[in-house]
Structure formats: C-alpha cells, structure tokens
Amino acid sequence: MNARHKQLKKLLCLFIALNMTAPCRALQISNRYSPRNAERPRRKSTRYIILHTTEGPTKGSLDKVRKNGECHYFVTPGGHAYRIIERSRVAYHAGRSMWEGKTNIDQYALGIEIVGFHNRDITSSQYRAVQELLAQLQRIYRVPDERVIPHSMVAYGAPNRWHRHSHRGRKRCGMCFAKPATRAKLGLTSQPMFDPDVNAGRLVVADPFLQNVLFGNIRERENALKHFDSPDATVISASRSAWDIARDQYRSAETRYVFPNGTIKRGNQITDWKAIPPGTRVLLHGEEKIAPHAEESPATAGDAFTLKVSDNKAQWSSTIYFLPDKRIRRGDELSESELAHLPKGTRILTGYIQGGRITQNRSAFDICGEQWNDHDTIYRLPDGTFTTGNQLNENSIPGNTHVFFKD
Ligand SMILES: [Zn+2]
Structure with missing residues (x-):
C-alpha cells in the first residue's frame, strides 16, 4: 500500500468514525x-x-x-x-x-x-x-x-x-x-x-x-x-425619534404607528413628523398586532374590540381566546353573548391553528412540524404564561403545554 492509499484509508476511517459518533x-x-x-x-x-x-x-x-x-x-x-x-x-x-x-x-x-x-x-x-x-x-x-x-x-x-x-x-x-x-x-x-x-x-x-x-x-x-x-425601545419620546425606532422603514406602509389615543397610521400616511406625540408606539413589519407574549400589546378583550377583531373574525376557529381563568376557547366555540361578555384580561390571538396539547406521545414537532421552533409559534405553558418557539428549550417543555401555530 503506497502513502497516498494509506492517507485515503486513514481519511475514510476518520469519516466513518465521525459519522458514527457525531450526533x-x-x-x-x-x-x-x-x-x-x-x-x-x-x-x-x-x-x-x-x-x-x-x-x-x-x-x-x-x-x-x-x-x-x-x-x-x-x-x-x-x-x-x-x-x-x-x-x-x-x-x-x-x-x-x-x-x-x-x-x-x-x-x-x-x-x-x-x-x-x-x-x-x-x-x-x-x-x-x-x-x-x-x-x-x-x-x-x-x-x-x-x-x-x-x-x-x-x-x-x-x-x-x-x-x-x-x-x-x-x-x-x-x-x-x-x-x-x-x-x-x-x-x-x-x-x-x-x-x-x-x-x-x-x-x-x-x-x-x-x-x-x-x-x-x-x-x-x-x-x-x-x-x-427595553420595553420602551419602540415608543417615541423626546430622545427616541421615529427614525431611531424604525430606521429606513419609518415611512413604509408596513410600519404602523399606534398613537396614545389608539388611532393607528401607517408610515406612508404620516406627513407631519414633528406632530407625532410622545408615547406613540411603532410596530415594525412582521410584528404581530396581537401577540400574547408581547408586553407592549396587552391584547385584552377591550383592545381587541377597539382593533375591530370582533367585527368579522370573532367567531372564526382561527381566533383563539385565552380567558383569565386559563380556559382556552376558539371563536367558533363561543356564542355571541359569551363574546359580548368576555372577562377583562382575556387575551386574543388571530390567524392561528389550535394544535392541542403536548403529551409524552405527542411532541411539538408531531403537532406542527418544522414550525415548532418558529418565533411566531406560541406555547401556553401550564402555569398560564406564554412563550414562543424560538425561545423554547426543546428539552424542557412541560407536559400539558398548548401549541398554537400560524395558519
Ligand atoms: Zn439585512
């Protein structure tokens, strides 16, 4: 066996060994x-x-x-x-x-x-x-x-x-x-x-x-x-301009400005940049308006109604209600009178599939496949708190965690 052959053989062995040991x-x-x-x-x-x-x-x-x-x-x-x-x-x-x-x-x-x-x-x-x-x-x-x-x-x-x-x-x-x-x-x-x-x-x-x-x-x-x-990283103040927050997206139609009085305008609808009041929150492209994990949008029932989610999507199966007593209901499970009397503190998610519970025999991957660790896949933990797929430690998901993923 010449030197080149020996070298190749060595490489091959190393390759096999690596493949067997490397997970x-x-x-x-x-x-x-x-x-x-x-x-x-x-x-x-x-x-x-x-x-x-x-x-x-x-x-x-x-x-x-x-x-x-x-x-x-x-x-x-x-x-x-x-x-x-x-x-x-x-x-x-x-x-x-x-x-x-x-x-x-x-x-x-x-x-x-x-x-x-x-x-x-x-x-x-x-x-x-x-x-x-x-x-x-x-x-x-x-x-x-x-x-x-x-x-x-x-x-x-x-x-x-x-x-x-x-x-x-x-x-x-x-x-x-x-x-x-x-x-x-x-x-x-x-x-x-x-x-x-x-x-x-x-x-x-x-x-x-x-x-x-x-x-x-x-x-x-x-x-x-x-x-x-910081929680006010997206709020306009004396020291934080629209540009500080949204950068070159400040005038984009995708960037939304939520004024302290609740009205919402898109970047391309704003003409007087000096007139934006302090306290205006800037939502960038891709950010969910109603995400239970985001402190900046408490998404209580009251908010949802002012955001007009109730008008056409309230009874959709893709609208999910998280009641303060930890019950979870889909829009199609609620009657009109229940919808009209949602308890204060109810959180609402729109455009999601209710994937069900994680059990010993049913992993997050079984429920939503590749989406399991997306940042817009939402997990409701047994203690009532929320986390997102990208923040989840895959080895320590408690049983009885509910999974919601994008439609
Ligand atoms: Zn880039």
Whole structure:
C-alpha cells in the first residue's frame, strides 16, 4: 500500500468514525430559486459574507426574498437552508452599503438571511446550519472570519431629516451576529474591532447604541443590548425619534404607528413628523398586532374590540381566546353573548391553528412540524404564561403545554 492509499484509508476511517459518533446532522440545502436568479449577473469577486435577520416569520420572509432575489441562502428556524440566488451570481441584499471604502457591497458579497430578529438569539438548529454553511462558503471563497459580518455593519444611510451627513446606523439587521459569544458558537473567532469608514471620516455615527453592539467592549456591548431590549425601545419620546425606532422603514406602509389615543397610521400616511406625540408606539413589519407574549400589546378583550377583531373574525376557529381563568376557547366555540361578555384580561390571538396539547406521545414537532421552533409559534405553558418557539428549550417543555401555530 503506497502513502497516498494509506492517507485515503486513514481519511475514510476518520469519516466513518465521525459519522458514527457525531450526533449532528449534515446540513440540508434545497433549491428554492428566485424567479430573478437567471437574470442576475455573475459576481466579480467575493470578499464578504453578510448575515441578515429577517425580522419576520418564515413564510412571509421567504416569499419576499424569493420574489426579489434578496439573498443567496435562507435559513429557517428548523435549520433548513434554501438556495435563493446561485452563489456565483449577484443577490440584492445589502442595499446602500459601504465597508473599507467599498460601496455597493452586493458586488463583493454573499448574503445569508436567517429567520429571526436583530436583538434575539437564533435557534440551536440555526446555529448548526449556519455554522456548516459558513464553513463551506468560507472554504470555497477563502473568506476569513473577520469578513463574515452583520448587515448593520455595512449598511449606511444617505442624509435625511434626522442626519445631515451620510451615516452608519441605517439598519440593525443581523446585529446579534456581532456578539462574540454568538460568533464563537458559529465557529467565528475574529471580527472587526472598529468601523473603518467612520474612522476614515467617510461616515458619521448615527446610532451610538448600535455602534457599541457592533464594536464596543464587553460592558458597552451589554449596556447597548439592554437598550434594545427595553420595553420602551419602540415608543417615541423626546430622545427616541421615529427614525431611531424604525430606521429606513419609518415611512413604509408596513410600519404602523399606534398613537396614545389608539388611532393607528401607517408610515406612508404620516406627513407631519414633528406632530407625532410622545408615547406613540411603532410596530415594525412582521410584528404581530396581537401577540400574547408581547408586553407592549396587552391584547385584552377591550383592545381587541377597539382593533375591530370582533367585527368579522370573532367567531372564526382561527381566533383563539385565552380567558383569565386559563380556559382556552376558539371563536367558533363561543356564542355571541359569551363574546359580548368576555372577562377583562382575556387575551386574543388571530390567524392561528389550535394544535392541542403536548403529551409524552405527542411532541411539538408531531403537532406542527418544522414550525415548532418558529418565533411566531406560541406555547401556553401550564402555569398560564406564554412563550414562543424560538425561545423554547426543546428539552424542557412541560407536559400539558398548548401549541398554537400560524395558519
Ligand atoms: Zn439585512
């Protein structure tokens, strides 16, 4: 046996051993190519990999990125990856962008959309999938760890009513992927320590909190993350403008403004930005108006009626009522008089399937499949509290937990 044969045999043994001992599954990637794929030019070079968070649930986000050809890969909460644009072609994911003086980063970068939110952790299945996907792509294109960066690092904004100069801070997309602990779990061991374009005077800092999350020391980073998690992070105040909250989505029809008097307007319906009263809450695209897990929308019966859920959907089977005494009723189980006298504190969820209870023989996966760890899948725990699929510890779901998933 010659040396080369020996080497091959050794590799083969190692491969078999790894497969027998490693519990992790190989990354599954399937094709969901965008109708735009074929028309996209080939990319001249690949210097960066940009990480995005969808800021919305799986289905709507997947439909959107496919329609517009907005990324190369899309990773679901269940850890499945889809190809959207061929990796050799240009995808439009970074928008107005600059890094190391280069603009239009789409020409130099691969883009991965990960279903999740900029200020929340991703699922353990996503960690596994993204780590493997990155390892493959970094090998192919020779991209070092410090050039695998969040979208918020490269996005910049043109001067607007709040900032007179071109500025960093247009987006918070993918912000969580600047956390060293998160990066370590993805196998990334180095990252940019400063903003090259701010340092060179090409851009100014428009969002000091974001800048601290991206480049701060441990303490600055922790404090800045708290700022993004605070309950009034989405409320307009003297120190928090519509732009601070919604960024480049402030004028979007998808962004809704809930005024203190209860009226709701969309971003594209607002003309006088100075007239928005403090206390106005900003709901971004993808956020549920009525979600029992969100403290910002208590979704009591009274609220639901003012939101007009009662008008046409009150008796739908997809409208779920959580009564204060822990009973759960579907709209089609309630009479008109019961609906008219819902106790105060009833929480209401619309557009959901009542999946039933988790038991020893019936797992969350049995009930709703891949959706089990989506952030819009809702779990009502036996103690009456709520949690969402992405925050659930898969190994400690108590029996008698009820599952509700999107229609
Ligand atoms: Zn993005």
